[in-house]
């Protein structure tokens with residue numbers, strides 16, 4: 001009779017995991033955007049390199065990096081499982097299209113938005129994270145991340161990919177931020193407006209800060 | 224054709240039975256009064272079909288006054304058609320214009336198989352309800368007033384949740400065919416009241432388990448269910464169910480096999 005054992009298989013648990021890992025990844029976005037925004041000081045990358053090298057060499061943060069990768073993997077795998085399961089729940093699609101009357105397109109497209117962000121993350125880590133860790137591992141020294149940024153963001157098409165990814169991230173957050181609270185059962189008429197407002201602001205500001213990095217470097221605004 | 228009456232093209236899903244494939248078929252109806260309900264319009268079409276010795280279109284309906292939840296139909300891409308807060312029997316032809324093409328489909332979900340044409344089998348909902356078990360409510364002579372103290376706010380919330388008529392529009396509207404709005408309403412109406420406290424945790428676990436077994440998708444908080452629910456059930460209920468489920472699954476013990484089992 002009991003179905004308690006179903007905890008790890010239940011659809012609600014999967015959503016809770018999605019919400020928790022999502023919020024965790026949001027904290028990463030804040031740190032990442034914060035450190036990288038140091039380039040906007042326009043001091044030849046000095047402050048940024050200090051910050052980045054602290055993040056890249058501090059042992060505690062390096063341990064946390066593993067947690068971050070695990071959290072990201074969990075978010076991705078859980079997302080794939082949920083999306084597949086949800087596709088199976090409606091084997092025959094509707095002929096009439098009217099969903100825009102009851103929900104936003106991006107809330108219905110979290111899987112595809114997530115996939116776009118994942119593709120970007122592969123490109124992005126091949127640009128910076130992997131070469132840097134590889135250099136640390138082989139030579140013991142970090143690469144010149146600031147110089148590399150300037151070089152990579154001198155290509156218009158790469159800047160285009162980065163900006164596109166920021167737009168996808170913005171839509172993903174626009175639904176994901178508040179959705180995470182709902183999945184965790186945190187829905188309260190007193191706090192809903194603030195969750196909505198903060199979520200909306202964050203979904204615009206955070207991707208915008210990120211997008212401004214390649215854009216301003218491409219136009220030579222950062223020296 | 225009296226003034227204001229309409230000629231319409233209907234594209235309707237026809238399917239012989241659960242095991243044959245279906246298809247969309249076009250029909251013409253003429254001289255439809257804007258005062259007709261949507262179901263009356265389908266009655267007119269069915270009379271025409273019967274006169275032509277064709278098979279009438281099967282669709283669900285019962286009370287035709289918006290309270291039973293039996294009527295369904297996914298009309299022009301939305302459960303219960305355009306408008307909000309209404310069932311299909313409360314949808315009137317004045318919502319359409321002369322010359323319109325109207326697409327009419329059954330609810331689409333693996334857990335709601337099509338039995339015939341526009342009729343789907345919603346017994347998955349019954350099985351979820353059955354998993355909720357029983358509560359005792361005295362219906363004999365009136366109790367002493369205030370015998371069971373229930374705060375006004377809780378009584379209102381429970382009543383709002385209990386307004387769910389089990390129509391399944393939430394599942395039909397959801398991109399994931401999730402039944403979370405329905406299940407959360409059913410769990411909420413009991414968990415908010417003293418009568419529902421015994422077995423509160425077990426009820427949440429069992430109903431969610433049955434929901435998953437039936438093959439509904441998982442909720443991704445798009446809010447489509449709430450927007451299309453004819454009874455205005457709020458997704459606050461879903462958040463409550465998430466809480467109830469989480470707490471229950473972390474604290475509820477496995478029931479022991481005992482003399483009470485049979």
Ligand code: SF4
Nearest residue numbers: 387388390391393452
């Ligand atoms: S929650 Fe609303 S849409 Fe879903 S079954 Fe109940 S009344 Fe129908």
Ligand code: FES
Nearest residue numbers: 285287292294312
């Ligand atoms: S027929 Fe009863 S609600 Fe429509």
